[in-house]
Amino acid sequence: MFEAKNITVKIGAKKILDDVSLEIKAGEIVALLGANGAGKSTLLKSFCGDVKLKSGEIRVENRSLNEWNYHELARKRAVLSQHSNLSFPFTAQEVALLGRNPHIRGTESERDLEIVRAALETVEATHLAAQIFPTLSGGEQQRVHLARVLAQIWEKPENDARYLFLDEPTASLDLAHQHLTLQIARRFSQENTGVLVVLHDLNLAAQYADRICLMKHGKIYENGKPSKVLTATNVKKIFDFEVSILEHNGLPLIAPQAANYYK
Numbered sequence: 001m002f003e004a005k006n007i008t009v010k011i012g013a014k015k016i017l018d019d020v021s022l023e024i025k026a027g028e029i030v031a032l033l034g035a036n037g038a039g040k041s042t043l044l045k046s047f048c049g050d051v052k053l054k055s056g057e058i059r060v061e062n063r064s065l066n067e068w069n070y071h072e073l074a075r076k077r078a079v080l081s082q083h084s085n086l087s088f089p090f091t092a093q094e095v096a097l098l099g100r101n102p103h104i105r106g107t108e109s110e111r112d113l114e115i116v117r118a119a120l121e122t123v124e125a126t127h128l129a130a131q132i133f134p135t136l137s138g139g140e141q142q143r144v145h146l147a148r149v150l151a152q153i154w155e156k157p158e159n160d161a162r163y164l165f166l167d168e169p170t171a172s173l174d175l176a177h178q179h180l181t182l183q184i185a186r187r188f189s190q191e192n193t194g195v196l197v198v199l200h201d202l203n204l205a206a207q208y209a210d211r212i213c214l215m216k217h218g219k220i221y222e223n224g225k226p227s228k229v230l231t232a233t234n235v236k237k238i239f240d241f242e243v244s245i246l247e248h249n250g251l252p253l254i255a256p257q258a259a260n261y262y263k
Contacts, residue, residue: 231260
């Protein structure tokens with residue numbers, strides 16, 4: 001289990017996260033939702049050890065994050081950042097192969113290449129393998145980066161958990177690949193992986209997340225099942241936007257009220 005215990009992050013006098021606690025367990029998808037600036041990406045980065053905590057602690061499997069060896073942790077947890085700029089003339093396959101770095105000793109093996117090919121196939125990017133990465137579209141690059149992080153934790157540790165952290169993974173994707181990305185997250189969660197994902201699309205979160213955390217002003221406003229959390233009242237308080245909550249296949253379906261467009 002990944003656990004944030006009463007963490008606070010400050011920039012100058014401003015609290016970006018304010019005494020936040022959250023657990024990510026193997027076998028579940030947790031979606032972070034909130035307005036711009038609510039602290040979603042900062043919370044995800046805190047789980048990754050990428051921001052300095054003012055107070056509190058991140059723990060992984062009952063050990064402080066700081067106690068983990070870099071390669072040991074990298075074989076257990078992979079991160080897809082919101083912005084992953086890469087301008088070198090690598091092929092898409094070479095970019096995906098970067099995910100195998102924590103596993104490679106010397107040079108990559110045939111098994112590493114096999115995993116990369118499988119990861120590219122999973123994200124429907126096999127046909128991009130030989131293309132130069134910077135020439136790809138934004139959505140294609142996003143899928144290759146997803147293949148990279150999948151390749152990093154592709155092999156299931158025996159009797160052990162993996163973790164996948166995704167920061168706005170659907171932002172550059174078309175409709176079909178938005179769903180494919182979250183279907184992949186679902187598949188990994190069913191294979192003893194804890195998934196933390198930052199999303200802006202409430203309906204995607206409702207469809208794929210086991211648990212939703214609504215964030216506001218650096219705090220967790222509500223945390224629970226989609227049907228409990230995604231209410232018209234909560235959406236109004238978090239996003240200052242009027243919606244109607246319908247039901248589709250037993251899940252909440254969020255529909256904007258037309259009056260919002262004519263304020």
